[in-house]
Amino acid sequence: MTGPTISVVVLRHIVHCLDLAGFPPEPLLAECDIRRESLDDTRAIMPLADYLAFFEAAAERAGNPCLGLQAGRLGGADSLGALSFLFFSAPTLRAALTGFDTYLGAIQEAVRHRFTVSAGIATFEYALTDQALQNRRQDAEFSLALMYNLCRSFVGPEFELVEVRFEHSRQGNARLHRDLFRCEVYFDQETNSFSFEESFLSRTGGAIDPGLFPIIEEHLERSAGDPLRRHGLVREVRRLLEGSALDEPVTLASVAMTLGVSVATLNRALRVDGLRWRDLVHERRMTAAARLLRHSQRDIAEIALAVGFSESASFVRSFARHYGHTPKRYRDAGSDGS
Known part of the structure; x- marks a missing residue:
């Protein structure tokens, strides 16, 4: 593969969400020359362009323009393979987001991801960097919704956002976006990001034994290798x-x-x-x-x-x-x- 790639583990989650929605993904998988059984290989990768094309086509075929949002809302500890387990085994939310920021490149290329803190506000940013990848709406909404869901699962239902920003334009009513994120959502922005109060960063999790954090981190570091x-x-x-x-x-x-x-x-x-x-x-x-x-x-x-x-x-x-x-x-x- 000459272009940027992504782990098939991410597509496996999207396919599972299509199953739950009652939309059979097999015809679209066949059109994209993707074998369903290959999605169980946690070491397998696929072209990022093919993943994006599948995601956009699935939303259109299913008649669900908010597929990315809903798939992100259903994310959990197994949605991103080892990266999800690293997140939930972190001792604090700060460590979880820092680890995610450090090792996202192990499962996806051509992505800019930053976790920053300024003036009491923490911000997580996600954007595809390959400008040739044009259709990216579903991926952006999935990625922010998934990260928000991971943070809320880590901290608890009291976790709240200050604002959410998307690069793409609003399509139709943004009510579902506001209902999911429970804050103001802005479109046509410079990047995709969400922000929240810095005080949440010290919160601890406990879903997975923190003793596993350095073990999973070492595994992801080996997976990333020398670029x-x-x-x-x-x-x-x-x-x-x-x-x-x-x-x-x-x-x-x-x-x-x-x-x-x-x-x-x-x-x-x-x-x-x-x-x-x-x-x-x-x-x-x-x-x-x-x-x-x-x-x-x-x-x-x-x-x-x-x-x-x-x-x-x-x-x-x-x-x-x-x-x-x-x-x-x-x-x-x-x-x-x-």
Whole structure:
């Protein structure tokens, strides 16, 4: 597999939720060339793009635009394999979220995940970093709903959120979102995240013996392995670029320092694949802009800033050269279904 991957354990949970909803997943699994028995292999991985396509198609076929939310609400200690058990064996919620943040990469690639605390508010952030992965609504809603459910199961029913944010636009009535998260929910935001009072971080769990935490952590650390050895140099360069902010991407020099090689070595490796660093940065910006135009209601000037342009005129020119259409025409064509 050349693209980003995800553990089949995650898809197994989605399939189980379809079963519970009375929607037979077998025809869609067959269309996606996925054997149901393969979902029981905890070491197996699949292309992240295929997982996202299955999730979006399942929601559409089942006539359930909130499938991701509902699947997240049903998440538990076995939903993410060893990562879920690490979460519930943590001594405190802070340790649980820190461990999750550290080892999510062991089961899913091309994801930016951060757990931060500032001014008394803790925030968990989740976003796919591969801008070519366009349809991501179900995954985003599933991921935040699942994390909220894990936190609430760890702390208890008194766990409350301050706010929830999603990258994508609202579709229809957001009542189900507010009912699930029990707080204000905002759409067309820069990332997917939820926030809560810092005081909850010291709460203890007890669902699983905390003595298992270091054992599970060691297992996940071995599973993650050395990314450079696992991915190869050029793919690791792409991964580090994708993981940086769109409006302030990493430099080639900082990537070289992270990987422990020289800038000249990186440039040579890119040239072998017919690539240049500046082209990778530009392509990522344009792909992100196209996704935001099609899947959000943010205005063009805001999108220009979000993808790293200081003013909208240069963004419009650059986008038109890249795609052959102005941003407005590109967005209008998408809304017309063309």
